[in-house]
Amino acid sequence: MKILVAEDDRFHANYILDAISDALPEVTETVHALNGAEAEAEALGGAYDGIVMDLQMDGRNGIDAARTIWSHRPDSRILFWSNYADQAYLRGIARIVPEASAYGYVLKTASRERLTLALRAVLLEGQIMVNHELHQLQRKGPYDSALDESEYAILLDLALGLQDKAIAKRRNMSLRTVQNRLLSIYDKLGVEDAGGEMLNKRVRALNCAIRSKVLNLQVLESANAEYERWRQRD
Template structure:
């Protein structure tokens, strides 16, 4: 069994190699790619079916690399690991993972024992595994009352790209009224409406984007991927 590590930090790559050797005696070869672009090529050339993927890398992030790899190898099992518990990363992964494909998400702060458990569960046993600590961090930062649902998140992303309400409605297949209702809802959940209640005169769209970035509801990787999707959608419209 061949496993590919996609990690731009050599210390972390070495740590992963050691953990893989301890946890997965089935592994016959461990390959290393230094960024997402190199990871895509390695997965293609070596016909890799199991990957440990960093999320933040200088050249091509883990979400985009996984999107390409899964498009070519939909049964490839990927364990993502990251320093960040961003909701945007989990949403991004959920949007691109193929049906019935095993994947996982573990924080780099997890214990070695926890990492080894995740490696075996995802790469060997084909389970879906998201670190409990990740769920705890998310729960601590967002209650059901403040967590955006998928349609609200889609509207937020389009708002961040600079789309006006009518174009958001066309892109998402919503009525204009529905888009406006989603905007009001996400303003409330992001705390923008409460700011206006204390006498502040602010641009709600800009404040919503600010709050989404501060709370890590979206991140730069989300926006980069969304921009590419928008360009594709606009090109298809002619």
């Protein structure tokens, strides 16, 4: 069994390599990539049974690296691990994971027992596993931001600066549908209760989304790259 670890922090790299050694005696080889770009090259150039992917790395984040890997090898088993419990990361991963692929998300603050369970469940057994602590932390957020996938896609377009007509064209929706989705987004993010007519609702929605960790910088970077690819095709 051959495992790829993508981690740019030496301390965390040593920790996860040691954890893999303990949790997966089936592993015969472990390769360490220092960043997302290196992880992509390794994953596409070699036969790996599983990947542990840090989400925040200089140069190329884990979501973008995973998207590239999955686009070429959709059966890749990837366990993401991170210091952050942002809803944005879970949304970003859910948008790119191929159907029926095994993946997981575990916090770096998780216990060694929880990490061992995640490593074996995702990389060895091919299960989907998300650290239960993520859901506990997310429920403490200030907003009921349970956006559906359509609303979340429009929120990303909003963050990229697209006007309603451009969003409708990109998402293949009517203008009225986009505007109705925006009203729902405002309601779920608490925009109506956050200043009334004195505030720009579009800007306020982004402010609320960022503060409640529905959006973050890494996901916005990935969304921008995805938009540029769409624009070039259009």
